[in-house]
Structure formats: C-alpha cells, structure tokens
Amino acid sequence: MKSYQAYIIDLDGTMYRGTERIEGAKEFVDHLKKNGKPFLYLTNNSSKRPEQIAEKLNNLGVHADSEQVFTSSMATASYISEQKKCADVFVIGEEGLRDAIRQEGHRLVEEKADYVVIGIDREINYEKYVKACLNVRNGAELLSTNGDIAIPTERGMLPGNxxxxxVITVSTGVEPTFIGKPEAIIMNQALNQLGFPKEEALLVGDNYNTDILAGIHAGIDTLMLETGVSTFEEIKGMDKQPTYKSKNLIDWLKA
Amino acid sequence: MKSYQAYIIDLDGTMYRGTERIEGAKEFVDHLKKNGKPFLYLTNNSSKRPEQIAEKLNNLGVHADSEQVFTSSMATASYISEQKKCADVFVIGEEGLRDAIRQEGHRLVEEKADYVVIGIDREINYEKYVKACLNVRNGAELLSTNGDIAIPTERGMLPGNxxxxxVITVSTGVEPTFIGKPEAIIMNQALNQLGFPKEEALLVGDNYNTDILAGIHAGIDTLMLETGVSTFEEIKGMDKQPTYKSKNLIDWLKA
Structure with missing residues (x-):
C-alpha cells in the first residue's frame, strides 16, 4: 500500500455495516496506530455525539478516541463560527447536532435566528418546519449538515437529510449550503483538524457519491473500497475516478 | 356582468379571508341562486370535509350546501377511482383527505399500497415519510392533493403541501401527480360534477398561480379578483391573462 502522512476514514460501509465490523477495519486502524499515522473518522451522521461514535467503534474492536471523530454536525458548527461568534441558531436535528452547535458557543433559539441548521431529525414535526421557514424568510442563512437523499437500513431506503x-427549500425558494460529504467544506475542516496539507492525506471510503466525490472536490487522494454502497462496475463510466480502488482493506494492506 | 351557465368559485381570497367574509361574496352567491345558476365551490384545501367548509360559509352568511363543495381531496379520491376501484391507499393527510378516500370505497393501508397520497398534515412525523417512501419505492403511484408551496397565515407563510x-420526491426520485389547482385534473372533475361543458362555465378566483392558471389549463373562462393573493399589477407581463378582471365581486355584479 502507498503510504500517506494522514488519513480521513469514512465509517458506514468502510469500518462497519450496521452493527457489524467490516473485514480489514481493525487491521487497517491498528496498522496506522503502529506506524504513528494520524487519522480522523469522518461521517455525515449528524445525530450522534463523537463520544457515542467512538464508543461504537471501540465496542466493535476498532480503536477510536472521541477526538478522532469528526461529524457533519461538528463541521456545521465550525462553519458558523468561521462567519460569526456566538450566533443565534434555530436547529432541526438530534442530540449530536444540538450538542455540536452549543459546544461551539452558539445559542439555540426559536426565532430571530442568524442561521437555520437542518440535520436528520426522527422527531420532525410540522411546527419545526414552520419555524425553519419563518426564520429563513426573515433572513436567516440556511445550512444543512448533508444532502444524503436516502439512508440504507434493514427496512429499506429511508428518507435522508x-x-x-x-421542504424548506421548496417553500422559501432558498437553497441551503450543504456542509457534509461530498462538499469540500467538511474535507477542508477535517484537514485543518489533522493539521496536514491535502497532498499528504488519503480519504478512505466506500460511497462514490459522498466519500470519493468529497475527496475529489477537495483535491485529496482517494481510496475506494467495495465494502459498502458503490461498486467498481457502477463507477466505470464516471469522469472522475478514485485515485485507488481496492476490494477491501485486507487487500489494501497487502498491496 | 357577462352571464355563464355554471360557476366554479374559489374560497380563500375570493369568498373569505381567514374568518372574515370578503366584500361581494354573499351578494354574488345570492345573485347566482336567484337566477338558478349552478355553482361549485372549489378549494385546494385537503384537510376539511365538505360539510365543514359549507358550515363555515353559512356561518359567514354565504349560502352553501355540502354538495356544492369540491375539495382537492375529493378530486384525488375520484382520480384514483377512475383508474382503480377499491384501491389500497397509504395517506399522509388530515380528516378531509382520509374521509374522501374512504368515501370513494378505497382502503387505507400502511404497506403494499397501490397509491401514496399526500395532503397537508399538521401531524406529520418521520415514520409517515418512511412509509410513504417505502411504498413508493415498492411501486405505489405517488399523488399529491396540491402543489402549493406556502400557506399565508397571520404568522407568515407556512410550508404548504x-x-x-x-421529501418523497427528492428521496425516491419519483415525481408526484398533483391533482389540485392549477392542474386541469381538478377542473375537469368540477365540470363533470356540475354537468356543463367548459365553454359554459366561469372560474372565479383571486390567485393567479392556482385559480386563474387552473382555468387556463382546462380551457375555462376566468374572472380574476383583487381581493386575495394576486394583484393586476403583478400579472401585467404574464403571457396568459384572465378572461376578465374585476377589483371585487361588487364591481363585477354592477358591470
């Protein structure tokens, strides 16, 4: 395997599949640790706090500190901080998002918001959409943790963030700024966090439309695995190809 | 005023504004009754049953029988019946929609639906969206009572149907068939109900983008009033103009 100075690693489809560890995940992370290579787990999941995600990885036998987890919620909170300290934010979202916004020193408000932030919210209701629309119509900037249209589950493809x-875009005519993969925003923040220039980092992921395109948009080399959503067959005709392809991380470690 | 054999009359912005009767509404309807002209109240409101709407009109002093009210929910239920008797339907919507679907002899189901029907639902939640998406991905046809993007209220513009x-369109990639104004579907059903050819009917309404365009799409003459959403100034440059314009129904009765 070609060696990089720092690694950005996707979770779902790369490290685990639901509650099951993916082949090579543990070995790959152990290899990075042994060689002293810094790495960051990067996820579009906005609902969980980093400690919860680190705990899940550790329970699956994959080493993780909570400081090594970077979520689209954290990226969204940082994005706001870059523009405004102590902003007033109306949030639709779960614990991970509300927590990230507060941890950056922003204030959660119901009206007169500077920002409206949308993350997946399994407790969504009409009143939340009403407040989001009214705040946006009053001039709040619209951010969305990620543009995933569907979430794969054992029940089938459920509506994504x-x-x-x-709903808010169609009702107000205001397009959101999406923060998560495949946007470059979250990638640049992850590089900042790692403290390495993009030339020295590798993005490892399974989903062409989120992970690989995020790397491509940010100018970071990419390793695409076939352990999750996308297949090499599917992306054959794509204009932009990953830097490397490997069936799984076991093969990559051997290469 | 030019006389027609039958009238299709919008409600919100034409007969009433919130809980207030609009000038000329009572006089216009009394005039039609005195002259024995059949008429139908036509509304994109999918949440109320026709009896509830007739009651509201009568309380405001405007004559209405429940048989004279035709809602986007009733139009949607009829649209299904034209294609399939006793269909299995998954509904997101309120009382008026659920009632209309049942009254046409269809069955409300949670899964294996032939149709997924969406109407405004102030009790919306994530699980309802999940079921709608799963049914659509399993091949159910997607219908929506109306495409209104926003509802004007005293709080401001709230998200419309x-x-x-x-949410379902973006997640599944399946475009809905919209039934209500400005679609011709609901207009043709209203004409059927009245039993008159389109040449003999007049559509009376205030909203250019729903009422007037519905008339234009269905080839029915239109009277645009300035008592609600649209103004004559706004529609000046529009390619398609209403057949008649009148500030309000008092002026129209005098003309």
Missing part, C-alpha cells in the same frame, strides 16, 4: 431539507 | 411532498 437532503430530502428532509427540501 | 407542495413543499411537504418534496
């Missing part, structure tokens, strides 16, 4: 966000 | 429907 990009789909849930569209 | 067209905006709420977009």
């Amino acid at each position: 990009g789909a849930m966000t569209s | 067209g905006a709420m429907t977009s």
Whole structure:
C-alpha cells in the first residue's frame, strides 16, 4: 500500500455495516496506530455525539478516541463560527447536532435566528418546519449538515437529510449550503483538524457519491473500497475516478 | 356582468379571508341562486370535509350546501377511482383527505399500497415519510392533493403541501401527480360534477398561480379578483391573462 502522512476514514460501509465490523477495519486502524499515522473518522451522521461514535467503534474492536471523530454536525458548527461568534441558531436535528452547535458557543433559539441548521431529525414535526421557514424568510442563512437523499437500513431506503431539507427549500425558494460529504467544506475542516496539507492525506471510503466525490472536490487522494454502497462496475463510466480502488482493506494492506 | 351557465368559485381570497367574509361574496352567491345558476365551490384545501367548509360559509352568511363543495381531496379520491376501484391507499393527510378516500370505497393501508397520497398534515412525523417512501419505492403511484408551496397565515407563510411532498420526491426520485389547482385534473372533475361543458362555465378566483392558471389549463373562462393573493399589477407581463378582471365581486355584479 502507498503510504500517506494522514488519513480521513469514512465509517458506514468502510469500518462497519450496521452493527457489524467490516473485514480489514481493525487491521487497517491498528496498522496506522503502529506506524504513528494520524487519522480522523469522518461521517455525515449528524445525530450522534463523537463520544457515542467512538464508543461504537471501540465496542466493535476498532480503536477510536472521541477526538478522532469528526461529524457533519461538528463541521456545521465550525462553519458558523468561521462567519460569526456566538450566533443565534434555530436547529432541526438530534442530540449530536444540538450538542455540536452549543459546544461551539452558539445559542439555540426559536426565532430571530442568524442561521437555520437542518440535520436528520426522527422527531420532525410540522411546527419545526414552520419555524425553519419563518426564520429563513426573515433572513436567516440556511445550512444543512448533508444532502444524503436516502439512508440504507434493514427496512429499506429511508428518507435522508437532503430530502428532509427540501421542504424548506421548496417553500422559501432558498437553497441551503450543504456542509457534509461530498462538499469540500467538511474535507477542508477535517484537514485543518489533522493539521496536514491535502497532498499528504488519503480519504478512505466506500460511497462514490459522498466519500470519493468529497475527496475529489477537495483535491485529496482517494481510496475506494467495495465494502459498502458503490461498486467498481457502477463507477466505470464516471469522469472522475478514485485515485485507488481496492476490494477491501485486507487487500489494501497487502498491496 | 357577462352571464355563464355554471360557476366554479374559489374560497380563500375570493369568498373569505381567514374568518372574515370578503366584500361581494354573499351578494354574488345570492345573485347566482336567484337566477338558478349552478355553482361549485372549489378549494385546494385537503384537510376539511365538505360539510365543514359549507358550515363555515353559512356561518359567514354565504349560502352553501355540502354538495356544492369540491375539495382537492375529493378530486384525488375520484382520480384514483377512475383508474382503480377499491384501491389500497397509504395517506399522509388530515380528516378531509382520509374521509374522501374512504368515501370513494378505497382502503387505507400502511404497506403494499397501490397509491401514496399526500395532503397537508399538521401531524406529520418521520415514520409517515418512511412509509410513504417505502411504498413508493415498492411501486405505489405517488399523488399529491396540491402543489402549493406556502400557506399565508397571520404568522407568515407556512410550508404548504407542495413543499411537504418534496421529501418523497427528492428521496425516491419519483415525481408526484398533483391533482389540485392549477392542474386541469381538478377542473375537469368540477365540470363533470356540475354537468356543463367548459365553454359554459366561469372560474372565479383571486390567485393567479392556482385559480386563474387552473382555468387556463382546462380551457375555462376566468374572472380574476383583487381581493386575495394576486394583484393586476403583478400579472401585467404574464403571457396568459384572465378572461376578465374585476377589483371585487361588487364591481363585477354592477358591470
């Protein structure tokens, strides 16, 4: 395997599949640790706090400190901080998002918001959409943690945050700024966090439309695995190809 | 005023504004009754049953029988019946929609639906969106009572049914068939109900983008009033103009 100075690693489909560890995940992370390579777990999941995600990884036998987890919620909170300290934010979202916004020193408000932030919210209701629309119509900037249109589950493809966000876009005519993968915003923040220039980092992921495109948009080399959503067959005709392809991380470690 | 054989009359912005009767509404309807002209109240409101709407009109002093009220929910239920008797329907919507679907002899189901029907639902939640998406992905046809993106209220512009429907469209990639104004579907059903050809009917309404365009799409003459949403100034440059314009129904009766 070609060696980089720092690694940005996707979770779902790369480290685990639901509650099951993916082949090579533990070995790959152990290899990075042994060689002293810094790495960051990067996820579009906005609902969980980093400690919860680190705990899940550790329970699956994959080493993780909570400081090594970077979520689209944290990226969204940082994005706001870059523009305004102590902003007033109306949030649709779960614990991970509300927590990240507060941890950055912003204030959660119901009206007169500077920002409206949308993350997946399994407790969504009409009143939340009403407040989001009224705040946006009053001039709040619209952010969305990620544009995923569907979430793969054992029940089938459930509506994702990009789909849930569209209510506000269609009603107000205001397009959101999406923060998570495949946007470069979250990638640049992850590089900042790692403290390495993009030339020295590798993005490892399974989903062409989120992970790999995020790397491509940010100018970071990418390793695409076939352990999750996308297949090499599917992306054959794509204009932009990952830097490397490997069936799984076991093969990559051997290469 | 030019006389027609039958009238299709909008409600919100034409007969009433919130809980207030609009000038000329009572006089216009009394005039039609005195002259024995059949008429139908036509509304994109999918949440109320026709009896509830007739009651509201009567309370405001405007004559209405429940048989004279035709809602986007009733139009949607009829649209299904034209294609399939006793269909299995998954509904997101309020009393007026659920009632209309049942009254046409269809069955309300949670899964294996032939149709997914979306109407405004102030009790919307994530699980309802999940079921709508799963049914659509399993091949159910997607219908939406109306495409209104916003509802004017004293709080401001709240998300309308067209905006709420977009979650399913964005997540599944399946575009809905909209039934209500400005679609011709609801107009043709209203004409059927009245039993008159389109040449003999007049559509009376205030909203250019729903009422007037519905008339234009269905080839029915239109009278645009300035008592609600749209103004004559706003529609000046529009390619398609209403057949008649009148500030209000008092002026129209005098003309």
